[in-house]
Amino acid sequence: MAEGHSHGGGAGRNERRVAIGACLTAGFMTAEIVGGLVSGSLALIADAVHMLTDTVALAFAWAAFRIARRPATWRHSYGFDRVQVLAAFVNGASLFLIAGWIVFEAAQRYGQPVPILAGPMLVIAILGLLVNMLVFYILTTGDRDNLNIRGAIxxxxxxxxxxxxxxxxxxxxxxxxxxxxxPILSVVVAILVLRSAWVVARDAVHILLEGAPANLEPEAIRADLIEAVEGVREVDHIHAWSISQERPMITLVAHLSDGAAAAQTVAAIKRRLQDRFGVGHATVEVDYGPTGG
Known part of the structure; x- marks a missing residue:
């Protein structure tokens, strides 16, 4: 049995952006909470509470990047990249709780409206929008394919x-x-947030449950290797999963033709998996016998 290892890098850039975003969000959060309480606006309070959870979420995302930088150990042979996926799941799940609280409060407020100081509410909301747009820009200059960054965004x-x-x-x-x-607009925001939260939480759960990446369909891999790699007559027992979105994994059994050199063929299979499917870590078992289930 042979293995190929490839551990992705580039987390430092994402880590710095998340840290800056957390600091900016925390800095404005206090002003927005005070402004929401003073003005009496649920929309402003809801946004302030969301910014509070964002500060925690961004700090959690930053910690996940820090932990992921730790080297692999004998107890964690794949390293700690999956901590980022866990952070993304927690961030997505927390948005469901936030949205539920906003809807509950909106229902209470709709039946019993409270006085609102619209002037202070408007000023604070505009300042909040500017800060949030700056944080959004900072995060989107990072790796937008990273699930942890997506959750923060x-x-x-x-x-x-x-x-x-x-x-x-x-x-x-x-x-x-x-x-x-x-309260009406607060509910609209909650619904939009729920839709986005579902996407991130769903993708994180798929990875945590060892689901196959969308581009690693076993039959497509089988057909490609048989056609592209000389000496391969059949491929089976294909299992694909990922440690994080950037680190897909594959194990498979390659049945070789008589006379095919095992080492050279396995190397060719791994190159093909890397070039065609972006898989840098593959475990390939070689068999010269008949194929079977």
Whole structure:
């Protein structure tokens, strides 16, 4: 049996961006919480609470990148990259709780509207939007294929939507005095956040359950190796999964033709898996006997 190892890098850039985003979010969070309490706006309070959880989520994402940098050990032979996936799952799951709280509070407020100071609400919401857009830009300059970064970006996108909703609600209240717009827009934001949270949580669970990456369909791998690698007459027992989105894994059994050199053929299979499917870690077992289940 032979193995190929490839551990992805480049986490330092993502780590720095998440750290900056966490600091900016935490810096404005206090002002928004105070502003929401003073103005009485649920939309602003909801966005402030979301920014509080974002600070925790971004800090968790930063810690995940730090932990992932640790070298592999005999107890954790694949390293700690999957901590990033766990962080993404926790971030996605937390958004469900946030959205549920917003909907509950909105239902209470809709039946019993409270006075809202639309002027302060508008100013704070605009400042919050500017801060959130800056954090969003910083995060999107990182690796957007990284599930941990995607989870952080979705949290900030929820903040941007919350700030926009608070701005719209403040303007409507200033122009018309119609208070129900505040809880209504809060629910709209919660629904949009839920949709994004589902995508990240679903992808994280798929990886945690050792699901196969979308581009590693066993039959396609089998057909490609038989056609592209000389000496391979059959491939079976193909298992594909990933440690993180950037680290797909494959194990398989290659049945070789008589006279095919095992070492050279295995090397050719690994090169093909790397070049064609982006798999840098493959375990290939060689068999010269008949194929079978």
């Amino acid at each position: 979705l949290h900030v996108m929820g903040d941007i939507l919350g700030s926009v909703a608070a701005i719209v609600a403040a303007l409507v209240i200033l122009w018309t005095g119609w208070l129900p717009i505040d």
